[in-house]
Amino acid sequence: MKFGEYKRTASEWITTLGNTYFPDYLPSALDIYRPYITHFFELVDECSSSIELFKKINTLTINKGRIQYLRIFRKYFAPNLPVEMLKKKNKEKEIIAAYGSEFRKIEIVKKLHSKSEDEYDKILSAILYEYKDRG
Template identity: 40%
Template sequence: MSAGRRNSFADYKADGQNWITLTAGEYYPDILQEACELYEPVLVMFGQLLRTSESSVRLFIQISEVPSTWMRVQLFRVFRKYVSPELPVEMLRRKKKATEICNQFGVRFRSVQEVQAAYMTRPIPDEALSALLWEYKSRGKKGYDLTERFFSLFRLHFPYLAIRGPERAGKDILMGNVFANYPNPKR
């Protein structure tokens, strides 16, 4: 590499494997028993709500009224798989937006009769769907672990420097709050 030239990604290609952050995962099908135990109540409740819904919109509204946040999020994940895979996950977290979501996306929901028929073809517990839901269980954890490790190593090697930011989950620090006259203060 010549003096004054900035490195590019191509400069690291030959030893790229040394720059990959490896994190351990779980093996399939080893997770199936635990996944089925965790998600069986979710699938049972989804079935109960499905049987009492005259439409897919009504099913969505009933799910949005489930008081337990964890259960509601899991039911919405099942809903996406059976009824509306195009539904943005981010929107599902907003409990109070159920009517708005139904107004925007409800016309494209699969009919409740089709959903009921499809649901009835699957066993309870449904290993396939439980395995899919298991993928969400610790979503983000590896990234949080990596970020926390970075902060620890940074403080260890540079104790005289300050570092700020969410070390695990949390709101990022906006650059406009750190630097005066930052061109895009909302980022």
């Protein structure tokens, strides 16, 4: 059978994952991700620049949630950078040289978060939950 012949039966070859409907998973998302978000903003408060924050996140291990913090960093500071690029610790200097000037100013994020912390935490938890079962 040729690949093009699968079109007729494509729905038979798709595996569904049994995803949960939004907002049904929001309580679970908050349970899982609020600690990461809370700690992320503790790190933000400790830093005076977005580059310093990025470097600090890169000192964390995977077990300490480095990838989760990078996902949050990306949403607030560098939405155009792929997480896969940010994940590579050995690319830190290269990323900063090429994209550091495009990172959002940390003062802006501090102000945004202080105004709507709970609302943004819910939204961000829902977004992060979407990544939960991916590779």
